[in-house]
Amino acid sequence: MKLYQTYASPFPTRVRLAIYAKGLDVEIIEPPGFHASTEAKGDYLKINPIGRVPTLVLDDGRALPESEVICEYLEDAFPEPALRPADxxxxxxxxxxxxxxxxxxxxxxxxxxxxxxxxxxxxxxxxxxxxxxxxxxxxxxxxxxxxxxxxxxxxxxxxxxxxxxxxxxxxxxxxxxxxxxxxxxxxxxxxxxxxxxxxxxxxxxxxxxxxxxxxxxxxxxxxxxxxxxxxxxx
Ligand SMILES: N[C@@H](CCC(=O)N[C@@H](CS)C(=O)NCC(=O)O)C(=O)O
CATH class of the missing domain: 1.20.1050.10 (Glutathione S-transferase Yfyf (Class Pi); Chain A, domain 2)
Incomplete structure (x- = not known):
């Protein structure tokens, strides 16, 4: 899997927590055009038309935006260790x-x-x-x-x-x-x-x-x- 994200943005942080805690093999990629950068977002908009970080891209190419949705997906796909309380x-x-x-x-x-x-x-x-x-x-x-x-x-x-x-x-x-x-x-x-x-x-x-x-x-x-x-x- 790949995670398009930036370290300065608060939203991808919750996805990295899931990746680190679950020990997932995910390539971290910083797309162009964020924060103080003056570059254009370019092809990143083809991966995520919303144009925000993070985006998780699965090994078969399917792409998922929105940090909370990504965390829920990772939780369902890789349940251990659980990052949701049991009750x-x-x-x-x-x-x-x-x-x-x-x-x-x-x-x-x-x-x-x-x-x-x-x-x-x-x-x-x-x-x-x-x-x-x-x-x-x-x-x-x-x-x-x-x-x-x-x-x-x-x-x-x-x-x-x-x-x-x-x-x-x-x-x-x-x-x-x-x-x-x-x-x-x-x-x-x-x-x-x-x-x-x-x-x-x-x-x-x-x-x-x-x-x-x-x-x-x-x-x-x-x-x-x-x-x-x-x-x-x-
Ligand atoms: N609801 C989105 C919010 C993501 C978001 O707003 N990310 C900011 C970075 S903090 C972003 O990509 N903004 C667009 C930009 O910087 O051009 C999520 O939870 O993933």
Whole structure:
């Protein structure tokens, strides 16, 4: 199988969690045209007409977009080790936490993703503080449902950890560092305890490391571009 993805995007992270945990043989491919890249997406749109990452391509060429759908497929096709809790309520909580990430946390971060690609004179305090407040509110929804045994749900990795971990790298590290906004975690004790505990899990730690490294790479690339643009404008 092949996984088209980027390490800086939070969505493919949950798919990599499944790949690492299940020990699957998957070639990782970074398609052109994402993040600070100025390349066109080119043939990638033939693989995934939605034009987003991730996409899983099976050995027979069938292609599947959408991270949650891919994780469910991998779970059904490769059930061991299970990354869904065994009980119905646990599964519902896993899906709820993932959905909060996709619908509320990511959406709250979008204005800051957009700002990060623009020059600092567009970073008005009202926009930055307004977005950071919305991110903290969305993290509060995770706080309401996050598990208290070291994992998002229960006592083992589930798909929900793959959804939450990259969001916390962005919300608790990247946003405060880049925009100078307060760390949201001290006001969210359950989520803060989860964040400390999950870093002890080797697969989660690998995902966190990959996300941090990729975000630093995208930031460096964006800085280079901004510098080149400023020099060209002189
Ligand atoms: N609902 C999709 C969302 C995927 C998504 O939005 N990925 C972003 C990267 S964070 C993307 O590919 N955006 C288009 C782009 O960067 O051009 C999923 O869960 O896979």
């Amino acid at each position: 119905a309520w646990g599964r519902a909580r896993m899906r709820l936490l993932s959905r909060i990430c996709d619908f509320y946390v990511v959406m709250a971060m979008v204005p800051l993703f957009n700002l990060s690609g623009r020059s600092r004179r567009h970073w008005t305090p009202e926009v930055v503080e307004g977005a950071a407040t919305k991110v903290a509110e969305a993290l509060g929804y995770l706080e309401a449902y996050i598990g208290e045994d070291g994992y998002a749900v229960g006592r083992a990795l589930t798909q929900a950890d793959g959804a939450i971990v990259p969001q916390l790298v962005l919300a608790a590290e990247w946003i405060p560092t880049v925009f100078g906004t307060p760390d949201p975690l001290p006001a969210l004790p359950k989520l803060a305890a989860y964040w400390r505990a999950i870093q002890a899990d080797p697969i989660a730690a690998r995902l966190i490391r990959e996300t941090r490294d990729a975000i630093a790479g995208v930031a460096a690339q964006a800085q280079e571009q901004a510098k080149a643009q400023a020099e060209a404008a002189v």
